[in-house]
Amino acid sequence: MLITSNIESVLQNGIFFITICTRNRKSIFSEDVTDFLILSEKGVIAKKCWLDIPKHFNHVDISDFIVMPNHIHGIIGFNGRSAVSKQYFSRPIAGSLITIIKSYKSAVTKNINQLPNYVDYKTWQKGYYEHRIRDINEFYRIQKYIKENPRKWFLGLRDI
Numbered sequence: 001m002l003i004t005s006n007i008e009s010v011l012q013n014g015i016f017f018i019t020i021c022t023r024n025r026k027s028i029f030s031e032d033v034t035d036f037l038i039l040s041e042k043g044v045i046a047k048k049c050w051l052d053i054p055k056h057f058n059h060v061d062i063s064d065f066i067v068m069p070n071h072i073h074g075i076i077g078f079n080g081r082s083a084v085s086k087q088y089f090s091r092p093i094a095g096s097l098i099t100i101i102k103s104y105k106s107a108v109t110k111n112i113n114q115l116p117n118y119v120d121y122k123t124w125q126k127g128y129y130e131h132r133i134r135d136i137n138e139f140y141r142i143q144k145y146i147k148e149n150p151r152k153w154f155l156g157l158r159d160i
Contacts, residue, residue, distance in 0.1 A: 011135065015077035016097060017142045019129040020105065023122045027069035037150050042123075043067045045111045049104055050074055057100050064146045068153060073146050075133070076100065101128050 022028055029043035039047060046067045053062055053076065065074030076097065092099045109123040133139050 011077075011133065011139070013078040013080045014097075015075065015133045015139065017131045017133055018074050018076055018101065019071055020101065021071040021125045021128075023125050025070045025125070028123070029067050029072075030069045037066075037068070039067060041115060042112050046072060046108050049107045049111065052107070053100060053104060056103065057095060059095055060100060064143045066146050066149050068149060073149060075139075075142065075146070097130065101130075 028040065029046055030037040030039050037043075050062065050065050050067070050072065054060055059079055061077050061079050063075035063077065065072065092102070105124045105128075109121070112123055113121060131142075133142060
């Protein structure tokens with residue numbers, strides 16, 4: 001389910017803006033073409049795996065996301081069926097944000113490694129960026145940022 005249909009509830013449960021960068025910020029997900037993106041085979045995998053997140057974690061919803069040449073941006077929200085907690089005695093909690101991101105990164109890497117000539121390729125840099133979205137205005141501002149990111153990238157206004 002998309003977050004916008006139940007935004008107020010998701011804001012209360014936890015909604016996050018996520019950025020994940022490729023290893024060494026190598027552009028592997030798309031080709032640079034004027035002011036729009038054409039996803040590579042690896043980019044299509046990254047997109048499909050992102051869209052599949054709610055299938056594997058029924059306690060989260062996704063909203064806007066973009067696969068850029070060397071990173072992805074996305075919004076993930078908890079729909080109330082699970083805690084947002086990250087760790088318990090230094091171990092990730094099943095269904096937590098960190099577990100979801102680790103699962104996503106693993107799925108993308110596994111699928112890329114099944115492509116010809118990409119065996120054992122390390123797709124991602126360690127870690128990821130997360131920002132908890134606090135209110136509806138911030139949510140809409142981040143949505144706009146995600147939608148405008150490809151155009152800014154190709155105009156040379158890159159932030160990653």
